[in-house]
Amino acid sequence: MAKINVTKRGKFYQYRFQLASQNGQRKWFSKSGFKTKKEAEAAGIKALAQYNETGLTFKPSEISVSDYFNIWLNSYCKTHCKETTIYSYRKKIDKMIIPELGKYKLKALSHPVLQKFMDDKFNEGYSRNSLAVLKGILSGALKEAVKDGYISQSPMIYVDIQSDRIKPKVPTRKKPKELVTPEQWQAIIERFPESQPAHIPLMLAYHCGLRLGEVFGLMWEDIDFEAKTLSVNRQVQMSNTSKQWTFTDPKYNSFRTIDIDDAIVNLLRRERAHQNKARLYYAEYYTQLCVSGYVPDQSDHLYNSGSLGTDGTPVHMIMARENGTFIQPRIMQHVGRVIHGKAGKECPCISENWDFHSLRHTHATMLLDAGVPLPAIQYRLGHTHINMTEHYTNHVTDNMRDNIRKAISSL
Incomplete structure (x- = not known):
């Protein structure tokens, strides 16, 4: 049991007692400045009692x-x-x-x-x-x-x-999530058109409500063009140990298959055709992305912490450049700087509080505004609990206000 040690340091007294060891090393607590030994003892006894x-x-x-x-x-x-x-x-x-x-x-x-x-x-x-x-x-x-x-x-x-x-x-x-207005969305898409690498991630977040890691984890096998569906089977995250982009299961294991609209279907059809054409053009110089364990400094490998196959298994990512290399989620940092008006002196601010997750909130609110039930929105977003979906949809839109005014007028 810890004991109080009282010593005199200069003109004043100090009490000291041992704390619980940390990492195998003894730790001590001490306090000085007491005029008498009795005062130091009394304060030390009280401090030790509070500690224990x-x-x-x-x-x-x-x-x-x-x-x-x-x-x-x-x-x-x-x-x-x-x-x-x-x-x-x-x-x-x-x-x-x-x-x-x-x-x-x-x-x-x-x-x-x-x-x-x-x-x-x-x-x-x-x-x-x-x-x-x-x-x-x-x-x-x-x-x-x-x-x-x-x-x-x-x-x-x-x-x-x-x-x-x-x-x-x-x-x-x-920071409160800001909804993206139709005017802001139009400005964003004009600034990042289909020729830009950020266009598809922006479109998938706005039209499908996907998380950032889910967007960049999509493979062509996840798209059913005939049924017009998209399956979320994984996400991509930066490994904190290997420092490589890593395949993991979706957040909260939110595996799901969602419907996609014609705009997304047609956009992805064009992108697949473009990648197929580029693969033929680059021939042996085209980068084939593969599943791998930790391979330092190899941009053609993505680390696998799930069950995507053994080392060297080819993967066909939607987010790939013309030469086949992986488009990393970090590109969205530049997108944010552009939208915030911080990417250059001549860059106008589109939205000061925007972030990628704002598109997810906007998508959820648009669905609620259109009369989609909360459980359906919950499934689409991949939320474990419906109260999180309610949090995402707690914005009031102009259309909602109009409906309220109409309801009041009809009373």
Whole structure:
């Protein structure tokens, strides 16, 4: 059990006690500035009591929060989560959880401490989505800690996120998604016509509501021109370890087949014909994209973390340049700069708050505006929960206002 050590440093006294070890190294907490030894002892006893306060009699381990979360990431998460999910968890743990909770013993975490932690993040302006992810990480990790015998029960059971009716002290950091007006859309398409590599991604997001990774993960085998459907079977993401574009399952495993309109069918027919012509023209110099394990500095290989075949299996991407090389999702960064008016001195701003996801919100709102039921929109967008679809469609359009006015007038 930790003891209070009091020493004199110059004219003042200091108390010091040992914290839970982190990464096998001893950690200490100290505070000085007390005029007498008695004052330092009293303050030290109070600080140590606060540090050890838990209300639990179950004490199987002295492990720190920091060390346990490293174990959780390297054991449970590695066998249950995607690489990109683990990377996202690691960032939040290192940035938000460890700096404030990492020094404490895992067994000392209590409901009041964790509720205050969540409330503080709320008041710092983190979005409700970020808070939900943070709560999920804490709940999931502490649930596993109970299973593994580190603690007897999870202190996250009764921790809540602040109500929507309560306003944070700092305005939320989340930037509201802006709908793309017909005028803005026309300006975007004129700036990125069919001859531009960004044209197809923009069209697929606006007409189909696809996510960025889903657009760039499309292969020709995913398009049924006769049935006029598009199947979302994978997405492309940058691997945080190999630093290569990687095939993974769609977000939330949202495999789905959706209908596509004539504009998209005809656009893709033209693109396929163009690629077939280019393949004949370039002949042996045409780049055939392949599935691969990690192959450094090979632009003709895409890393496979799914079940697309063995190394060297050819893939026929829709997002390919004339010579067959892969068009990377990073091109949309330039698109954003153009639309924001930041790509050059003579570049007019089309929309200040636009991002690629704005097209997904716009697509969902247009469907709702046209009378499409929410469950159908939910399936089309690949949402796990319908409340997320409701969030995407919480914009009020002019057509909706007209319908409201007509309904009021008919009362």
